[in-house]
Amino acid sequence: MLYKAFKLVFLFIFATVCHWGLATLFSFYGMSVNMMLVFAIAFCTVLPLEAGYPLVFLCGLFLDFFGTKLFGNNAFSFTVIACIIYALRERIDFERYLPQMVTVFLCTLIVGIINSILLIWFTSSSQWPGVLSLLGGAIIDGLFAPFVFGLARFALREESPMVVRR
Amino acid sequence: MIVIKKKIPQKRRPISIKSSFLFPTIFLALSFLLMILPLGGVVSSVKALLSYVFIPQVRVAHGAVKYAKGVHQTVRELLETHQQNLALQQELEMNHMLVTQAETVIRENERLTQILQLKPAKPWKGIWAKVAYREPSQWNTIIIDKGSADGIEERSAVLSVEDGKEGLAGIVVEVAEKTSKVLLVQDEDFSVAVTLEHGQEEGLLVGGGVHPVRIKYIPLQAQVQRGDKVYTSANSTLFPAGILVGYVRNVREDSSFQTAQTVEVVPLVRSAAVKELFVISSLRKGSR
Numbered sequence: 001m002l003y004k005a006f007k008l009v010f011l012f013i014f015a016t017v018c019h020w021g022l023a024t025l026f027s028f029y030g031m032s033v034n035m036m037l038v039f040a041i042a043f044c045t046v047l048p049l050e051a052g053y054p055l056v057f058l059c060g061l062f063l064d065f066f067g068t069k070l071f072g073n074n075a076f077s078f079t080v081i082a083c084i085i086y087a088l089r090e091r092i093d094f095e096r097y098l099p100q101m102v103t104v105f106l107c108t109l110i111v112g113i114i115n116s117i118l119l120i121w122f123t124s125s126s127q128w129p130g131v132l133s134l135l136g137g138a139i140i141d142g143l144f145a146p147f148v149f150g151l152a153r154f155a156l157r158e159e160s161p162m163v164v165r166r
Numbered sequence: 167m168i169v170i171k172k173k174i175p176q177k178r179r180p181i182s183i184k185s186s187f188l189f190p191t192i193f194l195a196l197s198f199l200l201m202i203l204p205l206g207g208v209v210s211s212v213k214a215l216l217s218y219v220f221i222p223q224v225r226v227a228h229g230a231v232k233y234a235k236g237v238h239q240t241v242r243e244l245l246e247t248h249q250q251n252l253a254l255q256q257e258l259e260m261n262h263m264l265v266t267q268a269e270t271v272i273r274e275n276e277r278l279t280q281i282l283q284l285k286p287a288k289p290w291k292g293i294w295a296k297v298a299y300r301e302p303s304q305w306n307t308i309i310i311d312k313g314s315a316d317g318i319e320e321r322s323a324v325l326s327v328e329d330g331k332e333g334l335a336g337i338v339v340e341v342a343e344k345t346s347k348v349l350l351v352q353d354e355d356f357s358v359a360v361t362l363e364h365g366q367e368e369g370l371l372v373g374g375g376v377h378p379v380r381i382k383y384i385p386l387q388a389q390v391q392r393g394d395k396v397y398t399s400a401n402s403t404l405f406p407a408g409i410l411v412g413y414v415r416n417v418r419e420d421s422s423f424q425t426a427q428t429v430e431v432v433p434l435v436r437s438a439a440v441k442e443l444f445v446i447s448s449l450r451k452g453s454r
Binding site: 013016017018019020021024025049050053054056057060061062064065066070071072073075076079080082083086118122 | 186189197199201212220226228235
């Protein structure tokens with residue numbers, strides 16, 4: 001349990017590094033990449049909901065602490081995404097690359113739209129990144145999804161290989 | 167004994183309907199409250215703490231981005247260098263061939279010289295020097311950092327390289343122990359016997375100071391064209407023959423009573439661009 005918690009903390013720190021690094025890198029090309037969301041979705045596909053919801057909420061909250069406009073919008077949108085992923089988890093095979101990429105692509109778009117709506121609603125200010133920026137970011141997120149999902153599965157999933165002796 | 171590892175898919179615990187509704191409701195409500203409650207002070211404090219804690223990660227991330235951008239540039243430079251390397255290798259092979267051809271020509275030349283009983287041309291020998299000083303009032307005269315201690319003598323020819331070509335730069339007019347004064351081609355006191363690329367006509371090239379460098383005494387019937395190369399003549403007593411001096415810029419046919427045409431020349435070595443110079447030291451009379 002402690003080992004798993006340690007791995008989770010390490011993954012979270014790695015996620016922050018990836019998020020800042022890739023967000024900075026792709027911001028030069030005008031794309032709003034959200035790697036924290038990719039990690040959050042990957043956590044949802046691997047962890048049970050008792051651990052997944054708090055972790056995803058914290059991921060969103062973490063981004064909120066570094067935001068400037070509205071506090072809590074990322075936590076809200078990430079929680080919505082967690083609801084979607086937990087609802088779809090039994091129906092979609094997240095072991096395959098294509099569902100991973102498509103899900104992350106769509107979720108990035110949904111988060112972008114939810115955040116924009118929340119900002120307009122609560123602060124009456126628009127922070128719409130633009131369709132191309134959002135689409136570009138979603139595509140980049142989708143491309144990174146298999147790597148992040150693989151990493152999360154490798155680090156967090158409990159598989160118990162049974163040794164059969166003949 | 168055969169050991170077979172068989173992976174059994176993990177059985178997920180059945181999710182109760184209660185918890186599947188409870189968790190999203192709690193966190194959605196909590197995040198909604200965060201958005202509507204006035205938490206400016208608390209948020210600022212936590213933000214400051216988190217910023218302090220996560221500064222190393224931010225640095226790592228930015229360092230990684232910087233490195234990644236550098237890698238792109240380095241790879242590009244590496245590829246360009248590879249291309250240049252290939253081109254240079256080809257050029258080197260070509261040069262090897264040219265050297266072989268040149269050696270053949272030199273041997274043939276030596277043989278013919280011997281047959282014709284001509285005086286053989288000696289290879290140029292000399293030393294490289296740098297411009298040490300340049301007088302603002304006399305832009306066409308320079309002081310170089312080599313003198314009699316280095317083997318430089320008065321009236322030695324001075325060459326320089328411009329645009330990858332070597333050409334006549336001037337002549338040594340004064341020699342001290344550690345320095346020498348060089349009169350450049352553009353100086354109005356400079357003169358040298360020259361020959362044109364086409365034809366056998368010879369003339370006297372004189373510097374013009376602020377005016378263009380020109381060649382005097384070119385016969386009127388000589389066919390001189392713009393862009394023709396101008397070389398030092400074999401009749402020159404001070405300069406070795408065949409040094410490129412410049413290019414013909416203009417041909418002036420002045421008054422009808424004149425017996426020669428005046429040719430304006432653009433020197434290959436510009437006074438303002440002279441930096442390194444080669445002073446020919448071993449050339450003496452009869453050695454051309």
